[in-house]
Amino acid sequence: MPNKIKSFVWRSCQNILPTKSNLYRKQVINSEVCELCDKSCETTSHVLLHSDFATSVWEACGLVIGRECTFEDLFWKLGNDSRPSAMDLTNLMAVSWNIWNNRNGIRHGEKPKTVASLILEATRFVTEYQSLQDYPISSANSLPTRWNPPTTGVYKANVDHAIFRDKSTAGVGVLLWDDKG
Numbered sequence: 001m002p003n004k005i006k007s008f009v010w011r012s013c014q015n016i017l018p019t020k021s022n023l024y025r026k027q028v029i030n031s032e033v034c035e036l037c038d039k040s041c042e043t044t045s046h047v048l049l050h051s052d053f054a055t056s057v058w059e060a061c062g063l064v065i066g067r068e069c070t071f072e073d074l075f076w077k078l079g080n081d082s083r084p085s086a087m088d089l090t091n092l093m094a095v096s097w098n099i100w101n102n103r104n105g106i107r108h109g110e111k112p113k114t115v116a117s118l119i120l121e122a123t124r125f126v127t128e129y130q131s132l133q134d135y136p137i138s139s140a141n142s143l144p145t146r147w148n149p150p151t152t153g154v155y156k157a158n159v160d161h162a163i164f165r166d167k168s169t170a171g172v173g174v175l176l177w178d179d180k181g
């Protein structure tokens with residue numbers, strides 16, 4: 001996944017996202033109440049997992065998340081569970097990232113996304129990103145006489161692929177590659 005998403009996931013697991021609860025704790029703001037529902041403190045777990053909206057998103061993805069589960073718990077549980085699960089880590093990262101962006105967008109006056117449009121956007125992102133990963137590998141296999149040094153972006157993609165190899169979905173990415181990447 002791109003570094004900005006990995007950084008977001010890392011900050012979520014460390015509980016250092018600029019949620020209202022975290023800003024309140026640092027005395028930057030004087031209320032930690034979630035502005036979207038007006039009934040809970042806006043912690044990382046609330047925004048990403050347990051708010052009504054987040055709960056609906058995860059249920060639509062096939063995950064039922066216990067009330068006590070933190071983002072870090074969920075991330076490590078999915079990452080270390082060898083049994084097939086409703087979701088792989090790549091999709092978990094993309095969906096969480098979209099939930100956070102949706103929250104930020106609403107705070108900046110943008111229209112809230114629906115559960116379906118948020119999941120669709122996250123799924124599209126993963127498909128396009130994986131097609132970028134698969135492209136250089138497949139082209140190297142089919143054109144053995146030519147070799148081009150990978151660009152920085154490709155190198156990063158390969159590193160990601162190695163880290164999450166066992167959880168990555170097999171790609172048919174080359175067919176989905178288009179001019180938008």
Ligand SMILES: [Zn+2]
Pocket residue numbers: 034035036037038039040046051052
């Ligand atoms: Zn809320």
